[in-house]
Amino acid sequence: MGPLGTIGHYILTPLYYAVSGVMLAWHWLFSQIGLDPEGGASWGLSIIGLTLVIRAALIPLFVRQIKASRNMQLIQPKVKELQKKYGHDRERLAQETMKLYKDSGTNPFASCLPILMQMPIFFALFRMVDQAAKKGTAHGFLTETQAKEFGKAELFGKLPLAASFTDSQGILAVQIVAAILVLAMTATTFTTQRQLMSKNMPPDALTGQYAQQQKMLLYVLPVVFAVGGIAFPIGVLFYWTTSNLWTMGQQFWVIRNNPAPGTEAAKAKEERDRKKAEAHGLPAAEGAVATVTEVEPEDKRPAQRQQPKRQTKAQRQKGGTGRPPGGTQRSQNQKRNGNQQ
Template identity: 75%
Template sequence: MGFLGDIGHFIMTPLYYAISAVLVAWHWALTNILQMNPHGGATWVLSIIGLTLTVRAALIPLFVKQIKSSRNMQLIQPKVKELQKKYGHDRERLAQETMKLYRESGTNPFASCLPILIQMPIFLALFRLLDHHAANGSGIAFLTTDLAKSFGSAELFGVIPLKATFLQSGGSIAVQVVAALLVVAMTATTFTTQRQLMSKNMPPDALTGPYAQQQKLLLYVLPVVFAVGGIAFPIGVLFYWTTSNLWTMGQQFYVIRNNPAPGTSAAKAKEERDRLKAQKHGKVVEAAPVEEPEPERRPQQRQQPKKQSREKRKKSSGPRPAPKPEGGTND
């Protein structure tokens, strides 16, 4: 455990400094610029929300990469199905051909998980920062002992300690109600975000492949995980994660609306909006010509001669010449 503990400390220490620096900077701005109460619960909640917005803004490049990877995964699903039909009996060959397809299309199947994977250490560092150091009044990194004690004693609306959890509410109904509402909001926004991606920005072919199965698994598993774990999160951490989910939902809605994947319902809706917008500005938008299928050409059948009676055949052929006598003729 000593070796693993050293590794964890080596990873988490830079995150403690980064997170505490942003958190303290927001707290300083709210206290000195907006003249808010430095020990008030609202000040610390807004500082946590500011920290969330800062972290999510820094993760925008990863989110763009995630969107591109997800779109490529959707577009190559028909080719993946063809490979499955062709090499379904040979798993090793199927894996090789699938990875080759990913390389050729510039697709990283793990890129869609990058924002979540990057956020988890940040989330754990924030959880440790608020649940242990701030709650116990012990400073760390840029969160001094005085600031830690200030956060540890901060109460939202004067009755809801930010360090309290649903399970450790101290018998306060107000704490349990606020914690439950935040857990429900966190779970609902997680489900809505995944559902939005599947229902609007995935072509029909991608809804039946392995990528779709992965998305369906995340659709139902992640909300359950957050709901179960959320009851043990401090109120301050719940504010962070709920705000982060709202950011993700809004960011994804913007991307799907303005840059949808081809062949999806969102793409059709954007085409209709663009057409109506062009008509509103007096522009004539011609619909894409619909190519009608060419009629099937059948090989020309050879006409069969009509059947004639024996008498008609005799008349048409005329009288037959008399046969010549053998041996010549006598004059």
């Protein structure tokens, strides 16, 4: 084992335990409800269950991804201004752009976090399926018996989970199912990215460098998945397709309920809210007025009377300034009464 193999072993070993532990928990559950523990259905559904657990754990990263993507959209006008100002100096442009990212709290790489976090898990599952099928090697919490069952598991009695489009074991049904899963994986990737660009990006963000990057990902990622997917085992394709479906549904929910300002999705939400308010007998305009009129005045207390400034004895004797109008007259009356006495 070379240096790279040693590093990969230390990285993947903890993931083997995490992946196998979650899969075995789902496998035990499906076995309890009547599925054959050695059958492909229990192992295939365990892979899908593993996907759901991982994607649920990655929700905080997805939230950061949404915020980063939204911030990137909102600062595009400022990025364009920097490009016009420092377009002749690439080094200065890069410095000012990074400063803008820092000041706005935007991380341009945060949108890649969910994919990057899933890649090690993906490779761990790939090696578990591949080595269990070819060598019966057990990883993580899998026993040798379970590894052999996992490696030989077949869906519907004729679709090995370890088979792939390029290694179909001479079974035409394997190639058909693998091709369908690869197409589904590619289509969901394209649809998710297209949905983001068409509905949740303001007009200013549809031009410029950021938009070009998004358009490139729109076409490059599906091609990468399609080319690489034909070599993935069916069990791994179950994982990736399920993960893409989760991403597509999760993003649809976010775009529908919390769209970026100034986008088509935001206009659609405003229209839905208006119709919903009218259905309840309260038009949106009246609701806004009611909200404003319900605000109480900040302070209804009467203004306090300003007290006169205190004066020294010398000032009072001289009739100094700052005393109220009646103050001087009062002092004169007191002097007059004293003289009379």
